[in-house]
Amino acid sequence: MFLRCWIGIRTFSGENLNLKTREERLIVIGGNAAGMSAASKARRMNSHLQVLALEKTSHVSYSACGIPYYVADQVRHHSELVSITPDEFRAKRGIDVLTQHEVVDISPVQRRVTAVMLSTGKEVAFHYDKLLIAAGGRPFLPTISGRENQQVFTLRTLADGIRIKQFVDQERPRSAALIGGGYIALEMAEAFCRRGISTSIIEKQSRILPGFEPQMAELAAAELAGNKVDVFVNQVATEICCGQCGAVRKVTLKSGQKIPADLVLISAGVQPNTELAAKAGLRLGSTGAIAVDWKMQTSASNIFAAGDCVEVRNLVSGKPDYFPLGTTANKQGRVVGENIGGGTARFRGVVGTAVFKLFDLEIARTGLNLQAATRAGFYADATTVRVMSKAGYYQSAEPITICVVFDKRSGHLLGAQMAGKNGVSKRIDVFATALSNKMKLEDIAHLDLSYAPPFSPVWDPVLVAVNAARGKLRK
Amino acid sequence: MFLRCWIGIRTFSGENLNLKTREERLIVIGGNAAGMSAASKARRMNSHLQVLALEKTSHVSYSACGIPYYVADQVRHHSELVSITPDEFRAKRGIDVLTQHEVVDISPVQRRVTAVMLSTGKEVAFHYDKLLIAAGGRPFLPTISGRENQQVFTLRTLADGIRIKQFVDQERPRSAALIGGGYIALEMAEAFCRRGISTSIIEKQSRILPGFEPQMAELAAAELAGNKVDVFVNQVATEICCGQCGAVRKVTLKSGQKIPADLVLISAGVQPNTELAAKAGLRLGSTGAIAVDWKMQTSASNIFAAGDCVEVRNLVSGKPDYFPLGTTANKQGRVVGENIGGGTARFRGVVGTAVFKLFDLEIARTGLNLQAATRAGFYADATTVRVMSKAGYYQSAEPITICVVFDKRSGHLLGAQMAGKNGVSKRIDVFATALSNKMKLEDIAHLDLSYAPPFSPVWDPVLVAVNAARGKLRK
Incomplete structure (x- = not known):
């Protein structure tokens, strides 16, 4: 039934739809993390909402972060990276999805989006009551001769x-x-x-x-x-x-x-897809990405935006920042879905946490690095320590290098980075949690962190790093 | 020179020492985590301090938590479990250590401790200006016939x-x-x-x-x-x-x-060694362990206590608790060492974090369990979820079971427990950090935690667990 409803609309391609009696309609531009999280949440909140997601590519709701492992042959088939297929969205969540549909225009006055069906080149128009722009980002392409080659x-x-x-x-x-x-x-x-x-x-x-x-x-x-x-x-x-x-x-x-x-x-690098928003007259922020408020609403009423196309508040610097990450997109999607679905939720911002694996090394960051902290106006300093990841006598104990960035005047933590063969990935989250709580180094030094020889030295590397940084504070 | 000084005193065994001109003296009862951390810190703070540690056994400053791995033949020699030997304490840190000396009496009025040299059975007395009781705990022994057998x-x-x-x-x-x-x-x-x-x-x-x-x-x-x-x-x-x-x-x-x-x-189980303290008239707390203030001072001036013989404040319940753990002992040792050395430091308390490995399983806890939370007067409830430790498609992703305990009225986190084959040990520390910051479930749900497929699903298990618990709040 739901599907029929949208298919019906599609036959009026290019026309402004103005059905008299109907449910509220949400159109989502972009069918990945932010878009589909929002669509799902909004439908859970309001089961009468009609939701249509328009996706330029053939896939929705997949883990882009998993692609390196697929290319490496560590993931057998690309379908393993897909959380939910368009059919499943329709059948299980009552959300309609049109892939291979590229939105080319938003008309906030007429509450209409125009998309091109990539298979035919035809234009189709869809009326919305609420619109979510989750158009993502795209690779930054430096000028190089021969760039257009297929390889x-x-x-x-x-x-x-x-x-x-x-x-x-x-x-x-x-x-x-x-x-x-x-x-x-x-x-x-x-x-x-x-x-x-x-x-x-x-x-x-x-x-x-x-x-x-x-x-x-x-x-x-x-x-x-x-x-x-x-x-x-x-x-x-x-x-x-x-x-x-x-x-x-x-x-x-x-x-x-x-x-x-x-x-x-x-x-x-990645740049936000802002062209549609800019053309529709929506405000872009100082980072160049789409500006949104706490509710993820753009400068236009009934138009929301989330994911890699929006800018976020950096909770450490207090300033706008651009941080295109899957975790953030998912969280924003849920927030905006709640708001579209009739609730009230706020996306607070990010502290800038990221981790990746490079062969046998885990490398992670959160908060500001020394340069960014200095640029943001902090009286920033940094300390680096090298500590074992586990009790020194325990097999597979490996050194972790930890750099802690802090404000020398206030004693606040501003950021932390780590690298090591094990024990890095979730340890960075202690610093991320500390940043969200605006903890001082002294407070972090008192944390009651877990200890057992297979997992940590008796002084956790986090505490060692923070205590080393405190030594610099006193000078 | 330092060693000679104490050897000189030992020859006056049983007598009250009353040398006219001399440096301030610290005696430490117990030569492990709390005692030796305190001794080291106090000496670093005040290089004129004379420090003598009296240890009943033959070893000081070792990792008791490493013993299972030594018994299992995963650690080659027990010396690997020892951080610093008595000789190294003397040579490198200017701290004198007498092993095989069991303290049998404390006289706060005369500022004197009496010890038995276990090798000879002789009693020796030592005068102190400041005393630290770091006498540790001992195994609780249930009544069983045949218990005295050597095996x-x-x-x-x-x-x-x-x-x-x-x-x-x-x-x-x-x-x-x-x-x-x-x-x-x-x-x-x-x-x-x-x-x-x-x-x-x-x-x-x-x-x-x-x-x-x-x-x-x-x-x-x-x-x-x-x-x-x-x-x-x-x-x-x-x-x-x-x-x-x-x-x-x-x-x-x-x-x-x-x-x-x-x-x-x-x-x-473990019980605190409080007999010496009780005999000396020091106040014991409601848990039966030695009561200390924020500075780790006992009810007697110039007598401090730290480690497995003292009670701590549970920062979640706000009540006294007994939590004999190496991490706590080390932190307390450093705090009390700073205070003895002329500084001012406070030990705030613990949230009750612990982790251990059982074959291929990691099991961790922090804060209160549901029963303890209810007993402490909270309007406590709990939610349990089972989430993958890594992206589902990534090799070695394993389920983690997480139980979150929270106050249904206030929405505050009260505790969390986890078990799984990987990704448990440091993930519990996010909850521990959240508890120290008295975070609500809602605040935790906004945390910007690290994500990459080899380390976490896009929604970290911590966030999944907390969001599930929030669902119960709303009911």
Whole structure:
């Protein structure tokens, strides 16, 4: 019944719909984390709500973060990355989904969105009562000659992941070049290595992992070197060169050096998809992403936005920030779904927590790094310690490097970063929780953290790091 | 020089010392976590302080928590469990240590402690300006006929651990019975199993792990069963029976059943060593342990106490509690050392965090369990969820069972417990940190926790558990 309702509307393509008696309608632009979380939550809150999600690609509700493990052959089939299919959304949650529909226009006055059916090129229009823009982000694409070649990939959607995987499976590239040295590039470097591909990373800044402290970047660089990944820093790819068959074979650096590459992946950051919102007159924030209030409402009434296309409040700096992450998108989706469904929920912001695995290394961050903290106006300082992850006598105890950033005047924690072979991933969450509570170093030092030799030294690395930082406070 | 000073005093054994010009003297009773942390910190604060630690056993400053791994042959030599030897304390930290000296009397009026040199039986007296009682705890010993037999062990000190290890190495017992079903008993059950010993646990209550929620106890019981450890609940050992050679062979239960046991370990809880303090007229608290203020000072001026002999404030219930743990002892030691050394530090209390490993299972707790929360006067309720520890499609993702205890009226978190094959140990610390900050479930639900498929689902199990609990709040 629900499906029929939307199909009915589709036949009036291009027309303004104005049915007299009907339920309230929510249209969701973008069918991934934020969009589908919101759709589901809104329907749970209000079972009379009619919900239609319009998705440009063929997939909805998948784990983009799982793609490196799929490319690496650690996940058997891409369907394992999909939480819920469009059919399941229809059947189990009463949410209609149209894939391969790219929204090209929003008219806030007429409460109408126009989409192109990518299979036919036809335009269709849909009336909404409430609209959620969850249009996500897209890869930032630096100018490189030869970028349009088919063996030059970006990684954002599941379709991108499937394309890369197919290429690796079928063409068996011997070499890959990654343009960009952020953590997604590093995860993909590991995936390519696992597939036996000789991999290079090209980073334009003076080191990889620009958002991390230099100590973490050094550990990551050592891990890459240990796994025979070549890293070129202070380098820009100027040209992607093809062989005689037209296939990509090399990347030329600014220095003139040529790097072998049967496959090129551009992973140089994410930018928010704001064009639709901007065209519709919605306010963008200082970061360039869509500005929303605590309820995730845009500057237009009845239009909400969530996920990688919006800016968030950084709870440490108190300033707007751009943090495109799946966890945030899911939380925002639930908040906005509650608000659309008739409740009241607030999205408070983020402290900037992230973790990733690089071969045998876990690397994590939360809060501000020293540079960002200084830029944000704090009287910032940092301390780095190296502590064992478990009791020193216990098998598999490994050093963890922890950097704690703090305000020297107030004694408040501002951020923390960690790297080590184990015991990093959830330990960073103690710092994340401390940041959310605006804890001072002194308060953190009193925390009653868990201890047993297989999991921690008697002084947890968190406490050791914080106590070392306190030593600097007293000076 | 330092050593000579104390040796000089020892020659005046039994006499009251009253040297005219001298530095301030600290005597520490008990040379483990609390005592030696305090001694070290006090000396760092005040390098003129003369410090003497009197230890009943032959070892100081060791990891008692590491003993199960030593018995299991996972730690090669017991010296690996020792952080700092008496000689190193003397040479590197200027702290004198006398082992095999059991303090038998404290005279607060004369500021004197009397010890027995266990090697000779002679009494020696030492004058103090400040005294720290870090006398620890001792095993609770239920009445059992045959308890005095040499193959009936308790586990508290490193010497106990060495005795058990020697017995296992030399006598190759085929069977062991553990009296008590707390987590130290469970750790030792694993150690015995790793040594090929057929192991039974006898617990007088209706289930093992009485301080944990029933769900955690069930998972632990299943893990024990899976590793062929027999568990007898609602059972009391009435007699330890010997064979013809005089060696322990069986334990008789109240039911009449006889359990084979070439080795018996009584692990039925810990009680604080308070006799010296009580005899000296110091105030004991409602838990029976020594009462101290925020500075860790007892009811007598210049006498401090720390570690397993004192009671602590439970920060969740706000009430006195007894929580004999190495982490707490270390923290208290540092606090009391700072206060003795001329600074001002406060020990705030504990939230009651603990973790242990049982074969392939990690089991952790923090805060109050449902029963304790109800008893403490909260309008307590609990929710249990079962969530994957990592992204479902990621290798080694395992279910974690999480129980969240909360106050139904205020929405505050009161406690949490977890069990699972991975991802438990440091995840509990998020709850511990939340408890220290008196967070409500709603606040925890907003935490920006780390996510990557190898470490967590996109909704961290902590958030899933808290959101499930919030569902109960609304009802």
